[in-house]
Amino acid sequence: MSTPDVINDPRAELVLDVQDLVVDFAGRGSRRHRSTVKAVDGVSFDIARGEILALVGESGCGKSTIAMSVMRLITPTSGRIMSGGQDFASLRGRALRKARRRIQMIFQDPFGSLDARQTVFDTVAESLIIHKIGDTTEQRRTMVLEALNLAHLRPPERLAANFPHELSGGQRQRVAIASAMIVGPDLVIADEPVSMLDVSARSGILRLMMDLRDRLGVSYLFITHDLATAWVVADRIAVVYLGRIVETGPSAELVARPAHPYTRALLDATSDETTTSGPDTGRVLAGEAPSASSVPSGCRFHPRCPKYAELGQPAVCHTDDPTLQIVRRAAPGQREHQAACHFPSDEEQ
Amino acid sequence: MSLLEINDLSIDYKLSKGVLRAVDHVSLCVELGDSVGIVGESGCGKTTLGLAVPMLLPENATVSGGSIVLDGQQIVGLDEAEISRLRWTSVAFVFQGAMNALNPVQRVDRQILEAIRTHEPETSKQDAYARVLELFNLVGISPSRAKSYPHEFSGGMRQRAMIAMSLACRPSLLIADEPTTALDVISQAQILTLLSELRHREGLSLIMISHDLAAIKRVCDRIVVMYAGVVVESGPTEHVLGRGGGPNAALHPYTKALIRAHPDLRGERVLEEGLQGHPPDLSEPISGCRFADRCPEVMDICRTQTPPAVTLSPGHIAACHLARKDPQ
Numbered sequence: 202m203s204t205p206d207v208i209n210d211p212r213a214e215l216v217l218d219v220q221d222l223v224v225d226f227a228g229r230g231s232r233r234h235r236s237t238v239k240a241v242d243g244v245s246f247d248i249a250r251g252e253i254l255a256l257v258g259e260s261g262c263g264k265s266t267i268a269m270s271v272m273r274l275i276t277p278t279s280g281r282i283m284s285g286g287q288d289f290a291s292l293r294g295r296a297l298r299k300a301r302r303r304i305q306m307i308f309q310d311p312f313g314s315l316d317a318r319q320t321v322f323d324t325v326a327e328s329l330i331i332h333k334i335g336d337t338t339e340q341r342r343t344m345v346l347e348a349l350n351l352a353h354l355r356p357p358e359r360l361a362a363n364f365p366h367e368l369s370g371g372q373r374q375r376v377a378i379a380s381a382m383i384v385g386p387d388l389v390i391a392d393e394p395v396s397m398l399d400v401s402a403r404s405g406i407l408r409l410m411m412d413l414r415d416r417l418g419v420s421y422l423f424i425t426h427d428l429a430t431a432w433v434v435a436d437r438i439a440v441v442y443l444g445r446i447v448e449t450g451p452s453a454e455l456v457a458r459p460a461h462p463y464t465r466a467l468l469d470a471t472s473d474e475t476t477t478s479g480p481d482t483g484r485v486l487a488g489e490a491p492s493a494s495s496v497p498s499g500c501r502f503h504p505r506c507p508k509y510a511e512l513g514q515p516a517v518c519h520t521d522d523p524t525l526q527i528v529r530r531a532a533p534g535q536r537e538h539q540a541a542c543h544f545p546s547d548e549e550q
Numbered sequence: 551m552s553l554l555e556i557n558d559l560s561i562d563y564k565l566s567k568g569v570l571r572a573v574d575h576v577s578l579c580v581e582l583g584d585s586v587g588i589v590g591e592s593g594c595g596k597t598t599l600g601l602a603v604p605m606l607l608p609e610n611a612t613v614s615g616g617s618i619v620l621d622g623q624q625i626v627g628l629d630e631a632e633i634s635r636l637r638w639t640s641v642a643f644v645f646q647g648a649m650n651a652l653n654p655v656q657r658v659d660r661q662i663l664e665a666i667r668t669h670e671p672e673t674s675k676q677d678a679y680a681r682v683l684e685l686f687n688l689v690g691i692s693p694s695r696a697k698s699y700p701h702e703f704s705g706g707m708r709q710r711a712m713i714a715m716s717l718a719c720r721p722s723l724l725i726a727d728e729p730t731t732a733l734d735v736i737s738q739a740q741i742l743t744l745l746s747e748l749r750h751r752e753g754l755s756l757i758m759i760s761h762d763l764a765a766i767k768r769v770c771d772r773i774v775v776m777y778a779g780v781v782v783e784s785g786p787t788e789h790v791l792g793r794g795g796g797p798n799a800a801l802h803p804y805t806k807a808l809i810r811a812h813p814d815l816r817g818e819r820v821l822e823e824g825l826q827g828h829p830p831d832l833s834e835p836i837s838g839c840r841f842a843d844r845c846p847e848v849m850d851i852c853r854t855q856t857p858p859a860v861t862l863s864p865g866h867i868a869a870c871h872l873a874r875k876d877p878q
Contacts, residue, residue: 259734259735259736259737260705260734261734369828399591399592399761400591400761400763400808400811400812401591401807401808401811401824401825402824402825403811403824404810404811404821404822404823404824405823405824405826407821408821408823408824411821426734426735427735428735428815429812429813429814429815430812430813432813432815432819433813433819433820433821434821452819453819456815466736467735467736468815469739470735470736470738470739471735471764471815472764472815485736485739485740485743486736486739486740487740489704489706489707489737490736
C-alpha cells in the first residue's frame, strides 16, 4: 500500500483542520432545566491532501456526528472546521453551498441513498447541476460517462440507463462514489461505506476508493466501527469514545501497539479468536457505553476500563480528565502516536 | 442419534416468474451440545434452511424433497398443530433484528411471561415468573431490570432479552439468525460470549446463521459454507476457516474468498481482491459448478460437471473439482 509522500511532509497542505469541535444536543426536560448531551466534546484532527483518516468507535460514540458537522448537515456548538481557507463552522447560505462542493459524502445505505425513480445517469448528473458544473448537456454527458467509467461501472453507456433496482449493492455504492467524485472534491466523507454490502463486494469498493485517492489525490474521512478494515484502508486512525478522540496514530503503529485500554478492547473484540474452549469473559469489555448525557468524571472510560480495575482504581482516573499525550515519537515521515490515558501501555500486541 | 438430522433437503419458492430452488439437496447434522455455523452471502439459502427446522418458511415456500428429523421426529409433513408443540420446547428461533421485535408498550418481563404461559398453560403464574427472573440472570441482565420497557434497554440488552425469551420453554436447539449484525463491536463480542456460555453451561445446541466468519469462529465448532443454495464446504471450524492451504485449511475457492475478504489483524496489512460478478439466478437451470463464473481457479470441467462432495480429512468435506484433482 503506497502512501503518497505528501502526507509525510509535515508542511503538506491540509484539506481539513478541525479544532476543538463541540456539538451539543438538547436533551430531555423542560426548557429551563434541559440537560445537554455532549455528542462531540472537544475533538481536533486534520487530514492532509491524499490522506485517509479513519474515525473508529462504537455506535453512539459521536463519529457520525463529527462527519455530519464537517458536512455542515449539523451546525456545531463551537470549534473551527477549516478547509480551503474557510471556516465551515460559520459559513452560511450561498457561501456554504459553494464550499460544499469541496467536501462530498458517501452514505452507508446504498439502497436508501439513491432515488429509485432516477436513472444512474440522472443521479450522477444531478451533482453537476447542483454545483452548476458544465456548460452544455453534451459536456455534462461526457463528464457523467467518464465518472461512471472511473467508478468501474462499465460499460458506462449501458449502466447509465439503469435504475437502482437493477443494480447490486456494490454497483449502487459505485454510483454514489461517481456522484461524489464528479464534482472534484478535496475530501470525501465515507460513513460505513461497505457495512451493508455482501462480504465479497466489500473489498472491491474499498479498493476503488483507495485507487481514486492514488489517481486523483482525494482525501477521505473514513468512518467505521471495524478496526481491521480501518487498519488496511487508512493511513491514520483516530479512536473515538463518548465524543472524544482517545487515541490516534499511524494505522500500523496504533494496531501493533495500542496504548489506550479502549483501543485494546476494540482489538480484542475484532479478533476472531475462538471462545469455544470455554467462557472467556475476561477479554470482552463488560457493560454498555455510558450515555453522552452523563459522562463519567475524570477519564470517561474508567467505569469500564480493565486497567483501572487491574491497577486498584487509582484516584487520578476518576478525578482527572486525561488529554491526548504523545506515547511514541513520530518515526521519520510519520505522524506521532497519541493517547488520552493516565497509564498508557507501550507493549507490543 | 443426532439431535437434528437434515437429509437431502430441497426447498422451492414459487415466484411469479417460476420456481426458485433456494436450498438444493442440503444435508446437515447437529449433535447434542454441538454448535454449527452456517455462513454465506445474502441469497445463498442459509436463512431458508434455518427457517425450515421449526417450519417457519414463508407461504410461497415448499419442501420439495428430503427430510428433517429433530429429536427422532420427522418434521417434514407434520401439521401445524404438531409443529407448534415442538417450537419453543424443542427448537427456538431468534430472528435477524429480533431485538426490534419486542413489543414497545409492554414490559419485557411480561412479554417473556406471556411466552411461557402460552406454551405451558399448566405452569402456575408464580413458577413462570420465577423462571422469567432466572432467564434474566442466565443472559446476564440483572433481574432488577426485569420490569423495564424495551426502550429502556440498549440494543445489546434487547438482544439478550430476546435470547432469554427464546429459551423460555427450555429448547434443546437454538437457531440464531445473524444474532449480532445490528450491534456494535463490543456488544457483539458480549452476545457471542453469552451464546458460548449458554452452550457450555446449559448444554444448549446451537445453529448460528451469519455472514460474519469471525463471529462464527468465536462460537461454532463446525461450519457449513453455502453458496447459491448448496453446501460447498463443511467441517471443523479451524479447518474450514484455516488459511494457507494444505489438508487443514479451506479448499473451496469461495470459502477462501470469504476468508480473504476480512483483513487479518495478525497477517499482512493488505486489502485482498474481492470477487467479481454475482451469484447465479436460481430460477434458471445451472450446469456444472454454481461458482464457476466467479471462481478464480475455474477449470474446463467446472462448466459442465457438478462437483461431487469429497472428504478431505475426517469431517471436512468440499464440493469442488479441485478437491479431486489434489486430494492431500
